[in-house]
Amino acid sequence: MLKRFNIKPWQLILGVVLLGVWIYCYIANTDITNSVVASGMRFGMPLALAAMVGIMCERSGVINIGIEGTMLLSGFTGFYIASWSKNIVAGLMIAILTGILTSFVHAMMTIQWKMDQIIAGTIINILASGLTSFLYKQGSTIPNSWPIFDIPILGQIPFIGHAFFTQQGPIQYLGLILIPAIWVMMYKTRWGLRTRAVGENPGSADTAGVSVIKVRMINVMFGGAIGGFVGGFICLELVGSFSKEFTAGSGFTALALMIFGRWNPMGAFAAAILFGLAQALSTQLQIFGVTNIPNQFITMLPYVFTIVVLAVSAGKVRPPAAAGKSYEKEQA
Amino acid sequence: MKFKITRDALVPIASVLVALAIGAILIAAQGHSPMQAYHVLIVKGFQSTSGLQATLSKAGILIISGLAITFGLRAGLFNIGAQGQVLSGALAFTYIGYRLHGIPMWIHIPIALIFGAACGALVGGFAGFLKATRGVHEVISTIMLNSIMAAIVDYLTQNQFRLQGQPNTRTPDILHSARLPHIFGYPTGFIIAVLLAIVINWVFKRTTIGFELDTVGRNRSASWYAGISVKKSIVLGMLVSGAIAGFTGGMFSSETTGYFVPAFYSGIGFDGITIALLGRANPIALIPGAIFIGGMRSAQSAIQFEAGVSPDIINLLLALVLFFATAPFLAKLIKSNAKTLTTTSGWGS
Numbered sequence: 001m002l003k004r005f006n007i008k009p010w011q012l013i014l015g016v017v018l019l020g021v022w023i024y025c026y027i028a029n030t031d032i033t034n035s036v037v038a039s040g041m042r043f044g045m046p047l048a049l050a051a052m053v054g055i056m057c058e059r060s061g062v063i064n065i066g067i068e069g070t071m072l073l074s075g076f077t078g079f080y081i082a083s084w085s086k087n088i089v090a091g092l093m094i095a096i097l098t099g100i101l102t103s104f105v106h107a108m109m110t111i112q113w114k115m116d117q118i119i120a121g122t123i124i125n126i127l128a129s130g131l132t133s134f135l136y137k138q139g140s141t142i143p144n145s146w147p148i149f150d151i152p153i154l155g156q157i158p159f160i161g162h163a164f165f166t167q168q169g170p171i172q173y174l175g176l177i178l179i180p181a182i183w184v185m186m187y188k189t190r191w192g193l194r195t196r197a198v199g200e201n202p203g204s205a206d207t208a209g210v211s212v213i214k215v216r217m218i219n220v221m222f223g224g225a226i227g228g229f230v231g232g233f234i235c236l237e238l239v240g241s242f243s244k245e246f247t248a249g250s251g252f253t254a255l256a257l258m259i260f261g262r263w264n265p266m267g268a269f270a271a272a273i274l275f276g277l278a279q280a281l282s283t284q285l286q287i288f289g290v291t292n293i294p295n296q297f298i299t300m301l302p303y304v305f306t307i308v309v310l311a312v313s314a315g316k317v318r319p320p321a322a323a324g325k326s327y328e329k330e331q332a
Numbered sequence: 333m334k335f336k337i338t339r340d341a342l343v344p345i346a347s348v349l350v351a352l353a354i355g356a357i358l359i360a361a362q363g364h365s366p367m368q369a370y371h372v373l374i375v376k377g378f379q380s381t382s383g384l385q386a387t388l389s390k391a392g393i394l395i396i397s398g399l400a401i402t403f404g405l406r407a408g409l410f411n412i413g414a415q416g417q418v419l420s421g422a423l424a425f426t427y428i429g430y431r432l433h434g435i436p437m438w439i440h441i442p443i444a445l446i447f448g449a450a451c452g453a454l455v456g457g458f459a460g461f462l463k464a465t466r467g468v469h470e471v472i473s474t475i476m477l478n479s480i481m482a483a484i485v486d487y488l489t490q491n492q493f494r495l496q497g498q499p500n501t502r503t504p505d506i507l508h509s510a511r512l513p514h515i516f517g518y519p520t521g522f523i524i525a526v527l528l529a530i531v532i533n534w535v536f537k538r539t540t541i542g543f544e545l546d547t548v549g550r551n552r553s554a555s556w557y558a559g560i561s562v563k564k565s566i567v568l569g570m571l572v573s574g575a576i577a578g579f580t581g582g583m584f585s586s587e588t589t590g591y592f593v594p595a596f597y598s599g600i601g602f603d604g605i606t607i608a609l610l611g612r613a614n615p616i617a618l619i620p621g622a623i624f625i626g627g628m629r630s631a632q633s634a635i636q637f638e639a640g641v642s643p644d645i646i647n648l649l650l651a652l653v654l655f656f657a658t659a660p661f662l663a664k665l666i667k668s669n670a671k672t673l674t675t676t677s678g679w680g681s
Contacts, residue, residue, distance in 0.1 A: 065471060113660045118410055118471060119609060123655050126606065130651035133644040134358065252475040259472075296487040303476040303483075310468040 044276025099228020456574015
């Protein structure tokens with residue numbers, strides 16, 4: 001079982017300890033524990049989805065540090081289209097479309113023109129930040145956020161039901177389906193096999209008749225669609241507004257979580273939820289005012305956490321072998 | 333790394349023109365006059381004496397900031413979070429600048445600048461250490477360190493380093509003995525910056541250590557085979573890059589701001605990235621780009637007051653310039669064969 005899912009013993013121990021703490025807190029104070037876990041889900045889900053963008057791209061061999069910019073641009077267009085058309089669904093669609101277009105530019109730069117992938121991502125981020133801050137207009141509102149609702153049967157499950165399946169918006173629930181779906185696609189379908197082959201050894205994949213360029217283009221743009229989805233998710237559902245630089249480094253945090261989750265969708269999801277819980281806990285501490293810790297140090301926590309997580313895990317994990325290298329077809 | 337004046341220099345110029353054209357369309361779309369906006373930009377940035385002085389002062393800061401990124405890039409490191417190092421260097425400089433009384437200028441300024449650079453080096457070097465020992469990619473660690481440094485600096489400015497009895501949070505004024513003098517109204521910082529660019533160019537061209545860093549930047553495994561310590565180069569590269577970024581913050585405090593408020597420094601580290609990439613990681617070639625961006629930045633507030641255009645237009649214009657200058661299609665049109673830039677490539681340590 002451990003081998004099957006490639007779980008390391010320390011991860012299992014960490015999981016058991018966390019479960020123990022959760023059960024203890026649940027028994028001690030059910031309401032607060034449930035609300036902390038639920039807000040941890042709300043913090044973690046956008047990061048988990050953003051990490052999926054990274055996984056989609058990097059499994060096929062393209063490093064994407066432009067996640068930040070993709071989310072920013074698509075959140076922007078999604079929000080203003082929703083505000084202008086008074087239709088949130090239209091906003092979300094436009095957000096996804098923007099994500100695809102943005103990542104198309106990224107794909108052209110990295111795959112077709114073979115630019116340095118890190119520089120290409122940086123350019124996407126700088127462009128997105130410039131465009132959205134210049135075009136930003138204050139005072140727009142979207143008609144109404146989606147209703148927050150409970151899932152009928154799952155929400156009734158004792159213990160976990162209330163924390164995971166109640167009091168969330170529809171995109172949050174959709175994420176719970178999307179992430180396992182990406183895992184299945186990555187490991188159980190032909191497309192996933194091709195993606196991984198192209199990311200590990202593009203030369204062999206090419207010899208076997210897989211078009212490296214095509215697989216990479218499709219993956220990067222699919223990743224962009226998810227990136228757009230996250231941008232729309234944040235601006236239309238979680239926050240309900242667009243503010244300048246709302247991403248605030250979360251695209252990079254997502255990359256760290258992707259590395260921590262070893263480029264595995266479920267692993268990154270678990271890492272993101274852990275991260276979200278840490279953030280929810282620190283917010284809770286601030287609300288209770290139980291600490292004399294200055295709030296700058298509390299806002300710092302997620303970033304410190306990210307560095308610690310990477311310092312613990314980064315050296316031990318192996319990225320897709322071809323990530324970061326553009327593919328040159330060998331001349332016969 | 334020769335910078336061919338003929339065709340290669342045409343690419344950045346063409347990029348600027350294309351960016352200005354797109355910018356003009358967007359300004360017009362917002363109902364303002366692009367001609368008026370660009371007029372303000374040229375007059376305030378480059379024509380008037382006071383404008384030129386402000387531009388050169390800003391350009392000096394940006395040259396050094398660009399050098400910080402360039403130093404990393406040459407060693408194959410992308411110090412994307414120079415901003416945090418700039419902030420820590422600036423606060424450290426300010427502290428020494430207002431705390432040490434009664435010493436002459438020629439001692440005070442160097443001590444404060446060195447202290448600022450050391451604090452920047454500490455932050456940058458930490459990222460380098462994490463990369464060399466734990467394999468943590470500097471792009472992520474320095475971005476995280478940005479936010480961490482912003483929080484620490486904010487905390488210190490609000491508590492220990494705060495000027496008491498003031499409504500707004502700021503540090504005390506830097507003493508006169510730590511303020512860089514102007515020569516005939518022109519900033520000394522610009523001269524220091526150009527000298528530093530020449531020194532760094534010399535380091536990469538003529539010294540063993542520079543050669544080693546450059547080799548590691550070009551091909552890590554080959555340098556390992558050649559017996560160069562890759563780990564040492566990574567730590568050193570980030571250390572020096574951080575030191576230069578810290579120096580930037582110190583010099584900006586000394587020459588321009590006079591006291592520390594975090595918001596003064598926003599964007600300096602990020603403009604450094606644009607400048608380094610426009611200069612294609614060449615310490616000398618980045619100078620014209622830095623002067624151009626310095627002009628845009630010093631005209632930024634005037635463009636809002638006099639032409640009514642959002643000052644964020646400058647960010648957008650710079651982003652467009654960077655995009656067109658680095659993406660190869662303009663270069664292909666002009667038939668320049670400047671090589672594209674590479675950084676570290678890949679997450680591997």
